[in-house]
Amino acid sequence: MIKSSLLLITSLVLLGCSTLETEKPVSYYVLDAKPSALIKKRIRSLYKVNPIALPDYLNQPNIVLRDQSQRLHIAYYHSWADDLASTIRRVIISELNNAKNTARFKARCTYCDSITVTLDHFYPTTQGEVILSGFYQIEKRDKTSYSQDFFIKVDLDENGYEHAVKKMRAALIALTLKINKQL
Secondary structure: OHHHHHHHHHHHHHHHHHHOOOOOOOEEEOOOOOOOOOOOOOOOEEEEEOOOEOOHHHOOOEEEEEOOOOOEEEEEEEEEOOOHHHHHHHHHHHHHHHOOOOEEEEOOOOOOEEEEEEEEEEEEEOOOEEEEEEEEEEEOOOOOEEEEEEEEEEEOOOOOHHHHHHHHHHHHHHHHHHHHHHO
């Protein structure tokens, strides 16, 4: 009896050890480019870029992938290194400041014109593309405003989340080009 109990306990311990999965390392991604100095330019106007509005399913630390059957998949081992809305805002501010225009863009400004960006969709798909859609609004201090919907699709040339993140950044750059044309 003691031998069979000891054998059973030993078997259970060995079974438990063999089924333990080694923890997979998490990869963290940023959308920001390497920081650089602001381009010197003649500034005629200041814009505040308001916080980015995201749908609830994107307001999380993991990258979201959409498949062809409209299902969303959460990439638990592929996460954003920072809050996604904050990162998108930094990219938009940086790219607009580096564009050839006569405006300066900031996260905080009291008496400035403003830009509000609301995202409806922002993810890579299993069909080999990145989708970015939503709308932006430019509001002037004189109470005039301009609003525009956008839909941006960028093809994925390779597999993998690292490549998808690069293409997600490319989609944000395409958005900043659209915004810059309206200023």
